[in-house]
Amino acid sequence: MLYFAGLGIEQSLTLKSVFAMKKCEKIYYETYTSPVINEAVQKELFEQFGASRVELVKRTFVEDGRKILETASHADTALICSGDPMIATTHQELRTRAIKGGIATTIIHGSSIITAVGGEFGLHSYNFGRMVTMTREPMQYTAYNTIFNNLLKDLHSTVLLEWDEASDFFLDPNSAVKSLLESEKDLKQEVFDPDSLVLIASRVGTDSSKLSALTFHDLEIADLGKPPHILVIPGKLHFTELEALSAILGRNAGTFRDNSAKISRISQRMVTKYSTKTIKALARAKDAAAHSEHKINFVDIFENVECYTRDAERFLNEGKEELAVLSIGYAEGLLDSLRFGGQLEFEW
Numbered sequence: 212m213l214y215f216a217g218l219g220i221e222q223s224l225t226l227k228s229v230f231a232m233k234k235c236e237k238i239y240y241e242t243y244t245s246p247v248i249n250e251a252v253q254k255e256l257f258e259q260f261g262a263s264r265v266e267l268v269k270r271t272f273v274e275d276g277r278k279i280l281e282t283a284s285h286a287d288t289a290l291i292c293s294g295d296p297m298i299a300t301t302h303q304e305l306r307t308r309a310i311k312g313g314i315a316t317t318i319i320h321g322s323s324i325i326t327a328v329g330g331e332f333g334l335h336s337y338n339f340g341r342m343v344t345m346t347r348e349p350m351q352y353t354a355y356n357t358i359f360n361n362l363l364k365d366l367h368s369t370v371l372l373e374w375d376e377a378s379d380f381f382l383d384p385n386s387a388v389k390s391l392l393e394s395e396k397d398l399k400q401e402v403f404d405p406d407s408l409v410l411i412a413s414r415v416g417t418d419s420s421k422l423s424a425l426t427f428h429d430l431e432i433a434d435l436g437k438p439p440h441i442l443v444i445p446g447k448l449h450f451t452e453l454e455a456l457s458a459i460l461g462r463n464a465g466t467f468r469d470n471s472a473k474i475s476r477i478s479q480r481m482v483t484k485y486s487t488k489t490i491k492a493l494a495r496a497k498d499a500a501a502h503s504e505h506k507i508n509f510v511d512i513f514e515n516v517e518c519y520t521r522d523a524e525r526f527l528n529e530g531k532e533e534l535a536v537l538s539i540g541y542a543e544g545l546l547d548s549l550r551f552g553g554q555l556e557f558e559w
Contacts, residue, residue: 213283213309215296217321220416222249222293224256228319232260236286239279243270243376245293246439247417270376276305283314295323328369328412328441331422333455338446340366345387346373347380354387355394358444359402362471365447372440381438384411388427401473403427408468410443410456411435424460424467446471478532482523485539488559489520492546495557507554516542 214235216228222245232238238260242248256265273279273290282288296302297318309316329336340361343354358368372382388409395403405428413421413436421436445467448456453464475483493516500509519542526535549555 212287212315212317213279213306214287214289214291214317214319215302215306216289216291216319217295217297217323218249218252218291218293219321220245220294220324220327221322222247222252222416224252225319225321228289228291229259231287231317231319232256232289232291234287235260235289236264237282238265238289238291239268239273240265241268241270241273241290241292243273244299246374246376246379246381247293247414270301273305274301276308279305280309280312280314283309284312293321295321295325298323298325322416324415324441325369327415328443329367331412331415331420331459332410332424332443333459334367334443334445334452335449338365338367338449338452340364340368340446342369342371344371344373345382345390347382347386349390349393350397351387351390351394352398355391355398355400355402358391359400359474362402362444362446362474363476365471367446368444370442370444372438372442374439381440383438384409384435384440384442385430387442388430392427400477401475406468408445408470410445412441412443413437414439415441422460424456424462426468444470476532478536479527482527482535482539485543486520486524489516489539489542489546492543492557492559493517493520496546496549496555499555499557503555509549509555512545512549516545519545 214231216231218224218228238256240253240256279288279290290296290302290305292299292302297320306316325342326336329339341357343357345351345354354370361368370387372384372387374381391403405426407427409425409427409430411423411425419437423433423435425433447469448467453467456462456467457464493513497513519538523535523538523542526532526538550557
């Protein structure tokens with residue numbers, strides 16, 4: 212049997228995990244899942260189960276996994292970690308290998324920062340979208356687009372920050388936010404600006420935990436507590452979430468910006484912008500036709516321009532974004548054909 216036991220964000224032993232480990236010949240304690248290690252728990256493990264049975268292991272040992280699987284193939288074995296064991300994809304892969312190798316597995320779940328951070332700020336768990344990890348790389352397009360897509364649905368985004376165990380490097384919140392603002396300069400989808408709201412949690416589950424809510428602009432000069440940090444970019448805040456944030460952080464609910472309020476897809480901005488321009492240009496085209504010396508009937512063309520424009524707005528409202536963009540393109544093209552063909556002169 213191979214036990215995957217999570218110690219939770221507070222790194223405390225549950226009765227179920229203690230009973231399981233009493234049966235184990237070997238207990239592997241991986242220390243890379245969280246940089247915050249509860250020394251008291253380590254001491255208790257060695258005292259309860261003996262130094263010969265408990266082994267502290269690094270990421271490369273777990274990723275290789277052969278020693279763990281070999282031990283588990285003939286004796287009860289435990290792999291324990293901070294948080295929840297199945298949050299780590301490395302542990303999921305090891306469990307799959309164990310099952311394929313005929314080794315029974317049991318998961319003893321623990322609390323995770325992924326679920327805990329929402330509760331710390333009083334946010335509803337079902338209002339969170341896809342989470343993302345930010346690294347020290349200069350352009351964070353994946354993070355930018357993930358948050359953008361969440362905000363389009365009014366959802367909050369959990370942002371994990373890189374921790375390099377080997378060099379003890381922590382990506383700090385200020386650097387992460389600067390990367391998002393740099394990405395904004397390139398992608399230009401109007402997702403972030405200096406007034407964007409970010410929630411920051413430091414060392415959740417410890418006595419030195421700290422919660423902050425700041426604009427991107429104010430982040431650089433703020434005391435955010437010690438690493439590790441986790442960020443939340445809020446979307447549309449429910450009134451009960453606003454009440455909770457206000458109570459937890461001691462601030463007026465009106466100071467928490469709705470990051471999703473001005474978010475729109477490129478297609479929506481395009482159709483909205485060009486529909487207005489096309490309708491104005493159509494009016495000028497009709498006026499030019501009324502004063503034209505050419506005896507040409509433009510009624511059918513004008514009617515098609517109006518139909519395509521209405522179709523573009525309808526398709527956009529129905530979520531058919533590609534058709535919306537194509538329709539407004541057809542409307543513009545018909546008007547352009549009159550100008551380029553020399554049949555009518557009017558300004559766009």
